[in-house]
Amino acid sequence: MTLYDRFGRPVTNLRISLTQDCNFRCFFCHREGQHFNARLELTPAEIERLVRIASRLGIMKVKLTGGEPTVRSDIIEIVKRIKPYVKDLSMTTNGSRLKELAKPLAEAGLDRVNVSLHSLRPDVYRKITGVDMLDTVLEGIEEAVKYLSPVKLNMTVMRGLNDAEIWEMIDFAAKTGAILQLIELEAPREMTHTGFFRKYFYPLKPVERELEKRAVEVRERRMHRRKKYFVPTDYGIAEVEVVRAMHNTVFCANCTRLRVTSDGKFKTCLLRKNDLVDFASALRSGASDAELVGIFREVVQMREPYWK
Numbered sequence: 001m002t003l004y005d006r007f008g009r010p011v012t013n014l015r016i017s018l019t020q021d022c023n024f025r026c027f028f029c030h031r032e033g034q035h036f037n038a039r040l041e042l043t044p045a046e047i048e049r050l051v052r053i054a055s056r057l058g059i060m061k062v063k064l065t066g067g068e069p070t071v072r073s074d075i076i077e078i079v080k081r082i083k084p085y086v087k088d089l090s091m092t093t094n095g096s097r098l099k100e101l102a103k104p105l106a107e108a109g110l111d112r113v114n115v116s117l118h119s120l121r122p123d124v125y126r127k128i129t130g131v132d133m134l135d136t137v138l139e140g141i142e143e144a145v146k147y148l149s150p151v152k153l154n155m156t157v158m159r160g161l162n163d164a165e166i167w168e169m170i171d172f173a174a175k176t177g178a179i180l181q182l183i184e185l186e187a188p189r190e191m192t193h194t195g196f197f198r199k200y201f202y203p204l205k206p207v208e209r210e211l212e213k214r215a216v217e218v219r220e221r222r223m224h225r226r227k228k229y230f231v232p233t234d235y236g237i238a239e240v241e242v243v244r245a246m247h248n249t250v251f252c253a254n255c256t257r258l259r260v261t262s263d264g265k266f267k268t269c270l271l272r273k274n275d276l277v278d279f280a281s282a283l284r285s286g287a288s289d290a291e292l293v294g295i296f297r298e299v300v301q302m303r304e305p306y307w308k
């Protein structure tokens with residue numbers, strides 16, 4: 001059974017923030033829209049119960065995110081507990097712990113991983129992430145390609161920082177055997193007039209036009225109707241997906257995600273405010289599965305496209 005919101009959008013995937021903690025300090029981080037300090041994190045057993053119930057309501061895909069999901073010491077247990085309920089279990093990570101974790105994560109049931117890689121230049125990487133860990137992350141990516149394919153590399157493109165590296169990154173992805181995601185900087189509408197956003201926002205539309213010219217094939221994903229371009233390089237065909245959410249009504253009209261904060265609240269949209277619904281309290285005070293299903297249904301009905 002799949003649930004639909006008031007705008008006819010099916011809700012088929014959950015994006016779960018496992019923690020607010022992070023070992024990086026990316027200056028542009030949207031923190032998955034969780035701009036408050038959460039006290040408690042959901043336990044592995046609570047996450048399992050949530051996913052089990054959600055799977056009965058049509059959730060087939062789960063994305064683990066954060067903060068940085070791999071800083072949780074119980075990450076392997078979390079993956080093991082939820083995999084039995086979902087078809088596609090993936091994680092988005094900064095890659096700092098993948099060298100040692102790629103294999104155990106795959107063995108625990110993780111299907112694939114997205115690794116943030118905003119630059120291949122150590123000084124630019126440090127400027128963006130606040131840490132000196134480019135080599136460690138590159139080693140992690142090498143390990144991930146062995147165990148957690150298809151690996152996607154996430155490059156959030158920012159003017160004057162890494163915009164000159166786009167084509168180099170496309171070559172790198174092809175050489176590595178990874179998919180590249182080019183991501184436009186995202187922020188809620190009230191932030192689009194700030195000096196920060198004006199300085200760093202780099203529109204990807206012209207890049208998409210160029211990709212379109214060079215591509216031997218273009219596909220469209222169901223989620224967000226994102227375009228995927230298959231582009232020839234010296235290292236074979238690169239697969240490049242473009243994530244262009246800002247002011248994009250088509251993107252939001254095809255949003256199939258419900259979000260979960262690290263402290264156990266549903267969040268209906270990355271960019272919306274005042275859209276949180278607590279379920280951890282119910283979970284912790286002995287609520288039945290039927291009561292939790294009720295909360296889930298209520299939240300689905302609250303969903304609204306952000307750009308419309």
Ligand SMILES: Nc1nc2c(ncn2[C@@H]2O[C@H](COP(=O)(O)OP(=O)(O)OP(=O)(O)O)[C@@H](O)[C@H]2O)c(=O)[nH]1
Nearest residue numbers: 063065090092114154181183186243245255257270
């Ligand atoms: N506005 C908006 N941005 C999103 C949404 N989902 C992901 N993003 C952004 O897309 C970029 C890539 O996100 P990932 O965490 O790698 O996941 P994904 O690519 O959406 O998911 P998969 O394709 O299933 O791996 C990040 O910058 C996210 O912030 C969404 O629902 N709304």
Ligand SMILES: C[S@@+](CC[C@H](N)C(=O)[O-])C[C@H]1O[C@@H](n2cnc3c(N)ncnc32)[C@H](O)[C@@H]1O
Nearest residue numbers: 028029030066067068092093094116154185186
């Ligand atoms: C918030 S992070 C959490 C997962 C993990 N810590 C990581 O960095 O991959 C999820 C993804 O969102 C991207 N991201 C963060 N802030 C963003 C912003 N303002 N605009 C676009 N993408 C952003 C990150 O680069 C990363 O690929």
Ligand code: SF4
Nearest residue numbers: 022024026029067094
């Ligand atoms: S690594 Fe991820 S969660 Fe951490 S600051 Fe960077 S984007 Fe944000």
Ligand code: SF4
Nearest residue numbers: 252255269270305306
């Ligand atoms: S409605 Fe739009 S902005 Fe909000 S989470 Fe979905 S795609 Fe992102």
